[in-house]
Amino acid sequence: MSRRDPAPRSEFAEGAFKAVPVIISAGPFAILFGAVAVANGQTVAEATLMSAVVYAGASQLVGIELFGQHVPLWIVVLSILAVNFRHILYSAALTPLIDHFTLPQKLLSFFLLTDPQFAETLARGETGHTVTYRWYLGFGAVIYFPWVVMSAIGGLLGKIIGDPAVWGIDVLLPIYFMGLVLGFRRRSNFLLIVVVSGVVSVLAQHLVGAPWHISIGAIAGVALAALLPPKTEATTGEQAP
Amino acid sequence: MNTLFTPYMVVLIVAAAVATYLTRVGGYVLVKRLKTMPPRLEAALNAVPAAVLTTLVAPAFFAGSIDIKIAMVAALLVGLRFSAIPMLIAGWVVVMVLRQILV
Numbered sequence: 001m002s003r004r005d006p007a008p009r010s011e012f013a014e015g016a017f018k019a020v021p022v023i024i025s026a027g028p029f030a031i032l033f034g035a036v037a038v039a040n041g042q043t044v045a046e047a048t049l050m051s052a053v054v055y056a057g058a059s060q061l062v063g064i065e066l067f068g069q070h071v072p073l074w075i076v077v078l079s080i081l082a083v084n085f086r087h088i089l090y091s092a093a094l095t096p097l098i099d100h101f102t103l104p105q106k107l108l109s110f111f112l113l114t115d116p117q118f119a120e121t122l123a124r125g126e127t128g129h130t131v132t133y134r135w136y137l138g139f140g141a142v143i144y145f146p147w148v149v150m151s152a153i154g155g156l157l158g159k160i161i162g163d164p165a166v167w168g169i170d171v172l173l174p175i176y177f178m179g180l181v182l183g184f185r186r187r188s189n190f191l192l193i194v195v196v197s198g199v200v201s202v203l204a205q206h207l208v209g210a211p212w213h214i215s216i217g218a219i220a221g222v223a224l225a226a227l228l229p230p231k232t233e234a235t236t237g238e239q240a241p
Numbered sequence: 242m243n244t245l246f247t248p249y250m251v252v253l254i255v256a257a258a259v260a261t262y263l264t265r266v267g268g269y270v271l272v273k274r275l276k277t278m279p280p281r282l283e284a285a286l287n288a289v290p291a292a293v294l295t296t297l298v299a300p301a302f303f304a305g306s307i308d309i310k311i312a313m314v315a316a317l318l319v320g321l322r323f324s325a326i327p328m329l330i331a332g333w334v335v336v337m338v339l340r341q342i343l344v
Contacts, residue, residue: 021324021325021326024326025325025326025329042250043244043245043246043247043250045245045246046245046246046247046250046251046254049246049251049254050254050257050258053254053255053257053258054254054257054258054261055261056261058297059257059261060257063253063257067253073249073252073253073256076253076257077253077256077257077260080257080260080261081260081264084260084261084264084265085264086264086289086293087261087264087265087267087268088264088265088267088268088271089268089286089289089293090265090268090289090290091264091265091266091267091268091269091272092267092268092269092271092272092286092289093268093286093287093289093290094268094269095268095269095272095273106269107266110262110265110266110269111262111265113265115294118290119290122290165340168333168336168337168340170309171305171308171309171312171313171332171333171336172329172332172333173297173301174297174298174301174302174305174309174313175312175313175316175328175329175332175333176325176328176329177294177297177298177301178294178298178313178316178317178320178328179316179320179324179325179328179329180290180294180325181290181291181294181295181298182317182320182321184290184291184294185291187287187288187291188284188287189288190291193288193291193292193295194291194292194295196292197291197292197293197295197296197299198295198296198298198299199299200296201295201296201299201300202299202300202303205300205303205304210300213296213300214293214296214297215296216296217292217295217296217299217300218289218292218293218295218296220292221288221291221292221293221295221296222285222286222288222289222292223285224288225284225285225287225288225292226281226282226284226285226288227281228284
């Protein structure tokens with residue numbers, strides 16, 4: 001099984017290669033973020049700094065949107081917490097796979113823990129690979145650095161891009177997340193969880209409002225999974241679609 | 242651009258970064274506190290990605306205009322057979338074509 005024990009350098013390259021489609025699809029959002037940030041009153045340097053230290057696209061856009069509406073700072077931070085609450089669940093679910101990293105490696109790994117980083121790391125672990133630090137870092141680096149650079153470019157190009165809808169950019173984010181959802185469709189109770197999370201999040205959006213509908217919908221789906229009778233069928237080791 | 246950074250914005254960015262990082266290590270800290278993984282907790286964690294990501298998709302679908310809705314359905318059908326990039330291309334093409342027709 002030489003495939004499960006590759007040379008360290010090829011692990012980094014393998015991770016990096018895997019991340020190429022991610023940055024191609026996420027790149028427009030970095031540009032979009034930079035453009036929106038500058039339109040809402042951030043400088044290009046601030047937009048770039050935000051991408052470099054927050055590194056969480058959806059919450060960056062939410063934060064900028066609220067900042068543009070002159071919402072108090074603590075509400076902006078609270079909203080970013082609500083959007084990013086899912087990361088608590090991500091890091092919990094990922095812990096068994098990266099527990100063999102050293103502590104500094106873990107601290108850096110958690111900084112890089114985005115939606116695709118989580119999804120692909122889990123997928124790699126479930127196909128029988130040991131998730132190595134080099135693979136994880138290769139995947140993360142190929143997303144992180146272009147993300148920061150493209151945010152800066154987006155800030156500079158902001159005025160040229162104008163309305164994202166004109167370029168069809170607004171449809172890419174939900175489709176991208178939809179693709180991530182489909183990647184988990186062979187798990188137990190998938191359809192039930194998706195339907196409950198979807199319905200509850202839509203209801204919560206109308207009854208409670210954004211960004212709380214993200215946390216409320218997610219908790220509904222996760223609680224349902226915990227309450228359903230445990231299935232005997234294996235939840236790991238299936239073939240990826 | 243005379244000013245690179247304004248103090249208020251730097252405070253906001255740093256606060257956002259700290260809040261985000263806390264969520265990213267939070268789950269690890271919680272799991273480490275528990276010695277064994279109860280089956281229901283494992284089932285719950287297993288459901289996390291689909292549940293969370295759905296909350297980013299479903300509201301976008303219902304709040305979206307008709308062209309967004311059609312494009313997302315088209316992308317979903319493509320996504321049942323193909324990977325993320327064909328999905329994105331299909332959805333993007335559909336939405337651009339619809340906007341030419343509908344405008």
